Amino acid sequence: MKKSILLVFATVSIFYSCSSDDSDPAPDPGTQENNIQLANDATFGSILTDKDGMSLYFFSRDSKGESACNSDQCVSSWPIFYTSDVTLDAGLNASDFGEITRTDGTKQTTYKGWPLYYFAGDNAAGDTNGDKVGNNWYIAKPDYSLMYVEAQLVGKDGDGNEINFKSDYTPGDELTFYMVNATTGRTLYTFINDKKDTNTFTADDFSNDAVWPVFHIDIDKLPSILDANDFGTIDVFGRSQLTYKGWPLYYFGQDVNRGDNFGINFPAAGVWPIANVDTEPAPEN
Known part of the structure; x- marks a missing residue:
């Protein structure tokens, strides 16, 4: 009798196991389902990546919200990122994302007005080799103040x-x-x-x-x-x-x-200078 009960239990278990494998599981928000994700980097903290974990970047010359990376050489080194289906990890807001039409007619995804790029020198998910290249390429973070x-x-x-x-x-x-x-x-x-x-x-x-x-x-x-x-x-x-x-x-x-x-x-050149890393400290009062 005991062997019969065990046999029935095993049969039921196998049935449910096979049924679970054959069905489509509900997507897990924490998996690789989203086209734009947040990754935690040991150096930079929270950064933007694509669905495969490849890092995304901002270009300092895109100050007007348009891409200044248009030459073949630039695009080869900094491939553009675009997705027509913006799906996001928790912590990201859809209203922060948009798209632009580049000079060649192709589309590019933007974050808070900054076009997004890859770096050709990143070989694997988690690489951040493009940060500070030329002092004008920076890892794309969701929380920059400046x-x-x-x-x-x-x-x-x-x-x-x-x-x-x-x-x-x-x-x-x-x-x-x-x-x-x-x-x-x-x-x-x-x-x-x-x-x-x-x-x-x-x-x-x-x-x-x-x-x-x-x-x-x-x-x-x-x-x-x-x-x-x-x-x-x-x-x-x-x-x-x-x-x-x-x-x-x-x-x-x-x-x-x-x-x-x-x-x-205004009112004359140099009265109201911009600020950068070469700015000298303000004089003592």
């Missing part, structure tokens, strides 16, 4: 005509590095008359804040070229303002579109 861009500085003359400026604020063509808000791409400036940790521009009633709004954000994650120790916070008549190397940081009120940097010659 981004480091490389773009042409463009001011305006008295008639509103655009003028290109070099990094020394003389007229001419040159790509210049500087910091922007990672989410909006808005340019950050310093004021030449400020002192270390001292805002000398903003009125106590903020009546001039629309011209040069004080900037503040809680620093979370930064591109690897930036040092968190260079940032601080000051109080400006009850409002917080972020500083870099002691310089209070501002927006320019007339920068309307992503990538604008019209403040670099």
Whole structure:
């Protein structure tokens, strides 16, 4: 009798086991189902990857939300990432993703306005060899507070005509590095008359804040070229303002579109400089 019971139990177990194998299991949100995923990297923390775990990157020259990587050589080294079906790991928001049409008519996926790329030098899932290449390629993270861009500085003359400026604020063509808000791409400036940790521009009633709004954000994650120790916070008549190397940081009120940097010659070239790693510390008060 005991052998018969055991035989029946084994038969039932085999039946359910085979039934389970033949059916399609419900997708597990933590598996490789999503086309865009979050991976935890020992160096960079949370990073964006594709469904196979291959790392994705931002390009500093894409400051206006368009791809500046268009030559055959660039695309060969930095293949574009595109998926028409954006499925996401938990912790990512669909509203942060979009797509652009490149100059050759192909599509490219964007995150918070930044086009996404692979790096040809990454050979396996988890590789992050492309970070900081040329100081203008950075691992794509979902939580950057600031981004480091490389773009042409463009001011305006008295008639509103655009003028290109070099990094020394003389007229001419040159790509210049500087910091922007990672989410909006808005340019950050310093004021030449400020002192270390001292805002000398903003009125106590903020009546001039629309011209040069004080900037503040809680620093979370930064591109690897930036040092968190260079940032601080000051109080400006009850409002917080972020500083870099002691310089209070501002927006320019007339920068309307992503990538604008019209403040670099308002009211004159160099009065409101951009901020980058070559910026000298602010003078003592």
